Amino acid sequence: MPLNDDASVRPLVTRAPVARGCDRRRFGAMVLAAGVDVLLPRPSAAAGPASEEPRIIDFAWVDPARGRSVPARLYWPATSGRKAPVPLIVFSHGLGGSRTGYSYLGDGWSARGTASLHIQHVGSDQTLWQGNPLLLLDRLDGAADEREAIERTRDVRFGLDRLLDRGGPFAAAVDRRRIVAAGHSYGANTTLILTGAQVVRDGRLLGERDARFSASIVISAPPFYGETDLASVLRSVDVPTLHVTTTEDTIRLPGRYSAVQDRIDIFQAIPTPHKALVVFQGGSHSVFTDRTLRNGGPLNPLIKRATAEAALAFLDLAYRSDAAPLEAWSAVWKPILAAAPTPFSVPARPAGRKRQA
Template identity: 35%
Template sequence: MDKAKHFERSQDTAHDQACDPGRRALLTRAAAMSAASAMLGAGGWTALPAWAADTAKPAAAGEAAVRQGVWRDQKRLRDVPWRLRLPAGEKPVALVVFSHGLGGSLDGGTEWAQAWADAGIATLHLQHAGSDRAIWSGGLAAVKAAASAEQLIDRGHDVQFAVEQLLQLQKSGDAAWARVRPDALGMSGHSFGAQTTLAVAGRDFQMRSAPDLSESRFKAFAAFSPSAGHFPGGIKGITRPMLCLTGSLDGNPLGQERDGRYRRAVYDTLPAGAKALLWLEGADHMTFGGGGERGAGFGQRLLGRERDGAPEKLAAHHAAVIKTITTDWWRWRLLEDEGAIARLKAPKGLNADDEWLQG
């Protein structure tokens, strides 16, 4: 099998659909990006002259402040909606960039972000045009078409662009962004966002023409419902800390897989050292969406698939464990918190069939 097919098959995305159009789309996209770069010059990402639709939600005492807007990437002529959630106070904070799943929005992962904010960790949620909630208007055909290599490339560059923007704003003196610690950045996402996270973490697509989607300024990652795809070898190149979260019912909402074993394969494939796995018995794909996410379960409902009763029955337990472990993961990996390191050696609150592994 040639390298182009390897790249195509490795991009199973949020619902593990084989990428289409594959090599042609990849080469076309890479060529277009190169041409745009040549026309715009080699000065890197084009900075915004001002905030675009920047709004702030007043925060009550002790609550996280929420600010959101739209950045314009002039290099790609592409808008990137964002939402910044800042912990209460004025202290410098670590920040996690969050990427939503297929058919999602800025609301994806909100439940996790609120828990992280309570622990002093900021989040920057991104919305990805072409694979966000707008695709649902076209039905299942449009959803499956959005699960492509081209969309993964756009997502990876959205993340790179966003990091450049937040670092520029951090230096600008803006009171909100000035609190962000450039040395304490993490990346996370659910489903297609988990695929985006793997790509940004340095997944090797083993194809000469594949664009570089990695972002070196992230210290650690957390992938909610990741998947290795048909060609998992490139995951072996990820050496920075990676937390994988999945469970026994975390199947493919639009495909044939009905359990989370194929998602667990990501942890098994990652090189030994800085990886970790949270496996929750009875957890499904919606469990890991973090609330407010239409795409996490909408696809399977369109296919007439009812949700199993176990995830709903265990929802409170699952959410509590996810919040506790991911919070300690960030506090360890981004802030070197000794207490978090100790707690993660033997996390509390797990049920008998849940698993926590580090290796």
């Protein structure tokens, strides 16, 4: 059973030490001195053998129905000698990000045989930081607007449509049974909406669920600002979900603040038991981005590598009901964990069954 009660989770996210007799800074320095690879778990079974020549392909897509650009970057694993279709993770960046960000995830996943498509959301991308700094608050308000939240889900849907287009080169190579929604921060909200989160407007439930996503990876999810009943917002999220956060995962933006506990509350509000929570000891909200300067110090590359590996181990659990990789991952990364995921059981779906949108 996963960690899903206040008594078992809250103390874990406030615990100070990361390892008995070894503080976080000293531990990180020791690991870096020895080389990060000393903590690299064995490749996940679902990921297959390591690939040596993954490809990176950029797309300059435009959605004609919305007149909106949807840039994307595809990390595609080497396919020489590979016959089976590959799993696909569709990734949504955080506020002010781009398709080129979170490259450690794309590189790490594709090197282990899992493709990832990183979508850029032009209404809330890196252009927010450009222009008159006095108007930054206005730009942030626009990017965090409910309408942009919906447009982001449609960006992801459109990007997935294009990649799976039957006339394209990747359509037959993607395993349609293993398509995963993923995102960091604002992108984590996008991921939750795509996998069942919904709100009430004018007495009607509104959502943008895409039934093609059968699992999700939620990294540092903010609260749904303005929504007071989190359980109602998330009650229809029922795909297996991996939640990732840190003990210092606080969001501070002009006009917006979110404490670490918000990440835990989102995990707890999702009703399905098919969920797992990872809490790293230390590391800011932006430690999951490509930023490195003053962003976690020696812990930064460890959290990145551990996050990429946790996702692959989670796919083994979600799609193969194989808990061994996630258990092995937990043992290897235990020195930097405040809370490690507890494996769960995923019941087999009857043949031909389709998830309702």
